[in-house]
Amino acid sequence: MQKRANYVRALGALFALWGADYPAAYEGAQAAAVDGLAAPAPPSAAVRRRLEDEVLTLGALAATLPVESLYKPWASMSGGDGDGPAQFGAARNLLLGDSAQHMRALYDGLELEVPPAYEAMPDHVALLTEVACLYAEAGNGEAVRALLADHLDWLGAYEDALATRLATLGARPLPVAQHHDELTAALAHGRELTGALTRAIHNLSQSLR
Amino acid sequence: MQEKEALMRCNPTRRTFLKGTAATAALAAVGTCSVATWQAERAEAAGAKTQGASLCNGCSSKCGLVATTLDGRLWTVEGMEEHPYSKGTLCGRGHGTAQWAYSDGRLTQPMKRAEDGSFAPISWDDAFAEIGAKVQEILAEAGPEALAIVQDPRPSGKYYSKRFMNALGSANVYTHAAACNLSKESGIQEATGASNYSVDFPNTKMVVFIGRSYGDGIRPSSVKSLAGAADKGARVVIVDPRLNNTGIFATDWVPIKPGTDIALLLGIANVLVTNDLYDHEFIEQFTVGFPEFAAQVAEYTPAWAEGICDVPADTIVELAEALAAAAPACAIEPSWRAAFGCAYQNSFETARAVCAVNALLGCWGQKGGALITSSPKAGDVDPVKFPKVPEPAVKRVGDAEFPLALSGTGTNLAVLNGCNDGTVQGVFFYNSNAVQGYAQPAKWREALAKAKLVVTIDVQMSETALVSDYVLPECTVLERMELPEFIGGKKHYVALRTPVIDRVHPETKPCDEIFVGLAEACGVGQYFPFTIEELADAQLATVGTSLDAVREAGIVELADPGFEFGTPTFKTPTEKFQFTSAKVAEAGLNPVIGYVPRLVEPAAGEFSLIGGKQGIHSHTMTLNLEALNAISREYQLERLWMAASDAAELGIADGDTVELSSSEASGRVAVKVTERLKPGVLFLPTHYGSTSPYLTRAQGFGLNMMDFIPLHLEPAVGSTMSQEVAVTVRKVED
Ligand code: SF4
Numbered sequence: 001m002q003k004r005a006n007y008v009r010a011l012g013a014l015f016a017l018w019g020a021d022y023p024a025a026y027e028g029a030q031a032a033a034v035d036g037l038a039a040p041a042p043p044s045a046a047v048r049r050r051l052e053d054e055v056l057t058l059g060a061l062a063a064t065l066p067v068e069s070l071y072k073p074w075a076s077m078s079g080g081d082g083d084g085p086a087q088f089g090a091a092r093n094l095l096l097g098d099s100a101q102h103m104r105a106l107y108d109g110l111e112l113e114v115p116p117a118y119e120a121m122p123d124h125v126a127l128l129t130e131v132a133c134l135y136a137e138a139g140n141g142e143a144v145r146a147l148l149a150d151h152l153d154w155l156g157a158y159e160d161a162l163a164t165r166l167a168t169l170g171a172r173p174l175p176v177a178q179h180h181d182e183l184t185a186a187l188a189h190g191r192e193l194t195g196a197l198t199r200a201i202h203n204l205s206q207s208l209r
Numbered sequence: 210m211q212e213k214e215a216l217m218r219c220n221p222t223r224r225t226f227l228k229g230t231a232a233t234a235a236l237a238a239v240g241t242c243s244v245a246t247w248q249a250e251r252a253e254a255a256g257a258k259t260q261g262a263s264l265c266n267g268c269s270s271k272c273g274l275v276a277t278t279l280d281g282r283l284w285t286v287e288g289m290e291e292h293p294y295s296k297g298t299l300c301g302r303g304h305g306t307a308q309w310a311y312s313d314g315r316l317t318q319p320m321k322r323a324e325d326g327s328f329a330p331i332s333w334d335d336a337f338a339e340i341g342a343k344v345q346e347i348l349a350e351a352g353p354e355a356l357a358i359v360q361d362p363r364p365s366g367k368y369y370s371k372r373f374m375n376a377l378g379s380a381n382v383y384t385h386a387a388a389c390n391l392s393k394e395s396g397i398q399e400a401t402g403a404s405n406y407s408v409d410f411p412n413t414k415m416v417v418f419i420g421r422s423y424g425d426g427i428r429p430s431s432v433k434s435l436a437g438a439a440d441k442g443a444r445v446v447i448v449d450p451r452l453n454n455t456g457i458f459a460t461d462w463v464p465i466k467p468g469t470d471i472a473l474l475l476g477i478a479n480v481l482v483t484n485d486l487y488d489h490e491f492i493e494q495f496t497v498g499f500p501e502f503a504a505q506v507a508e509y510t511p512a513w514a515e516g517i518c519d520v521p522a523d524t525i526v527e528l529a530e531a532l533a534a535a536a537p538a539c540a541i542e543p544s545w546r547a548a549f550g551c552a553y554q555n556s557f558e559t560a561r562a563v564c565a566v567n568a569l570l571g572c573w574g575q576k577g578g579a580l581i582t583s584s585p586k587a588g589d590v591d592p593v594k595f596p597k598v599p600e601p602a603v604k605r606v607g608d609a610e611f612p613l614a615l616s617g618t619g620t621n622l623a624v625l626n627g628c629n630d631g632t633v634q635g636v637f638f639y640n641s642n643a644v645q646g647y648a649q650p651a652k653w654r655e656a657l658a659k660a661k662l663v664v665t666i667d668v669q670m671s672e673t674a675l676v677s678d679y680v681l682p683e684c685t686v687l688e689r690m691e692l693p694e695f696i697g698g699k700k701h702y703v704a705l706r707t708p709v710i711d712r713v714h715p716e717t718k719p720c721d722e723i724f725v726g727l728a729e730a731c732g733v734g735q736y737f738p739f740t741i742e743e744l745a746d747a748q749l750a751t752v753g754t755s756l757d758a759v760r761e762a763g764i765v766e767l768a769d770p771g772f773e774f775g776t777p778t779f780k781t782p783t784e785k786f787q788f789t790s791a792k793v794a795e796a797g798l799n800p801v802i803g804y805v806p807r808l809v810e811p812a813a814g815e816f817s818l819i820g821g822k823q824g825i826h827s828h829t830m831t832l833n834l835e836a837l838n839a840i841s842r843e844y845q846l847e848r849l850w851m852a853a854s855d856a857a858e859l860g861i862a863d864g865d866t867v868e869l870s871s872s873e874a875s876g877r878v879a880v881k882v883t884e885r886l887k888p889g890v891l892f893l894p895t896h897y898g899s900t901s902p903y904l905t906r907a908q909g910f911g912l913n914m915m916d917f918i919p920l921h922l923e924p925a926v927g928s929t930m931s932q933e934v935a936v937t938v939r940k941v942e943d
Binding site for chain 1: 317329
């Protein structure tokens, strides 16, 4: 379980911002690959930069973040006290939804702190996979299984979002034409990473059955 | 230590994201971490629920709201009962904009534009320092009069932006008004000495709307007042080429040729004067220039008016007689942007004509008539704690050319012209998407490209932000405090925008902090040695309340201004209602209220193009919000309206795609074929056609009307003349 979780963790980490250090992250993922799965090869520095600056950064040109809240209804619980649900509970594409609230509660219980860069997205895939890995490290298979089922079941929607972004890119004039090719490659690489992570998660959850 | 190592081992690159040493016992605990367990526990425990009062920012009405949060997260927003604009209800866009804090479409950190046009994050410190250096450069080379700010007024924004510009020595402070209600307010000002008035709906017998639609440009209290009047049997007349969504309350729809409302009004005035149906007492005691007006209005017979505005002469006579019979409990409603806020060459004069009809009816200040009420404002505060900023030495750019523009707003298009001729070199925008909405976007882009510095403060990457050198992210409305908002009317109030949730993105800042940062970086920080709380408290003390009191209640009623029905004091230079104006004469226009034609006359085969709001959007600001964008798409609200008879003639069916063209642009859009539009006219909602690739839901959806409008300014007023255009339309065969 641990090795498989390590690999999931290493792939999740590729969605974080690494700057110039990114090759080490890919090397790490390749080294952690298990069960014949192959981690994606690192893209060119220019493509990785577009991915980090324009796709994986909130508010960026083609921002498409691997953050669970964006792909699930914002709030599904009642407000307690006889109150109804949140008024835009069914909406998607909003940060800090139920999944983020739950993750915050988990972090509190685990005495872990969310760094400022992730304050608006405690359910970012880099953090989710890190917690899965920690549970695996503690030998808590049930917790790993619950985390995968509850919090890492939206990668299909994320891949669709990247595909939509890619498909609409051509129709949308960008401020700088020469970025177009790099951005296209960045979005395609994002999909490749998502595919690899989806397979790694599937592999881990199969092993937990 | 063991846990820390476990955390590190997890990660082949030895980088962790979460901080701390994971608690071993918690990691190993079984059955506690699932969402289901958590939700069940949450349902048991009543979460930490709080309620906070604040002000909506979905539009400039700033209605009072009450936000309920659960464990720090926004749960619901409701209209504040005590607020005179919300009266317990928020409109749809008020609810939609509550999502803003959590939206994935926000700016989350300062951005700087590179040479190649792309944007990259920059720290606040660096952004401030670089902007400060640029401002110093402009000051040294061209003086303070080369700096300008354009803002759509909000409680903090209007104070801080003006103080910032004035501290730099520049008088160039402008609002959005040239693309909103500048002509209407300037016209009303010239006639009455007040820039606006209201209709006394509870007592009115008849009200005539010229283009404005409470059912589209919603303020909850206005809709409620109108509904109340309609329930009591008031006659509600809608003069509009389009049967707008106020139709539900209306008794009459008078379809009119766009840009000719002035002819209808003068026709009504003609009937009132010629048939001696006017209020002699009011005219004799409280007006100047009536003889000149009466002489001129003799020409404007109903038959003459019909020839221009296409409203039958009989209808004009009937409306005039009905108004006279209802007087003084009746009024022509003052409007807002609609048909003469900034739309035509004759918009200023149309506003004066509206006032003239009300004067003939003797309804100023009367029960059921047109009321000019007062507004409270903060008194002087301690000049040591809040140092006075010296008056700028040089007059505002544009004031000489546009002397009739209301002094409180100016015309922001002077900034566009100023960039083109080099008099303006540094421009700041606050809460303003000027590029997309104030005049033709291509012309703005061209002009701003010539400026040495453009800075935009906004919550999202608007079209204006896209052409800025620096974009500074403000936190959204429910995350920030602003200065007190004073509200006038029959009663006086002060209300407060307060943060009801924590800032979602730590790198965003409220308006006051941004301007203080800019001021310090530009070397005028000495004018800002106070916090917003200190200033708010000091301002509130001058009206007999305090920050704590207003924060707690959300809104506080101030001392009774003693409103009474009766002819108001007209604060004009003559202290009377003015049928003639010396200032208008000085500006080179006809001093007597009279006819001015529209500028662009559609030729055979061409259409007039009118625009208008939809109840769920505020200009171009709300289009990218998830919920509101979804409504637009669900109901295809971006469509171009076309009269059924025109559609039949052109072989166009409902839902067909057409190409709309003017001298300036062409674009494709689907058509809504309707009986609710006068033939010869097309209606395009004014929210759509975003071109910012950052606004992923908005970009490329529908057309932006301003793309089609030539850049031309209303003489002496400087409004954008947003509907002075003739267009053609053709079906696009697929
Ligand atoms: S009218 Fe609607 S959008 Fe405007 S402030 Fe009021 S509730 Fe908000």
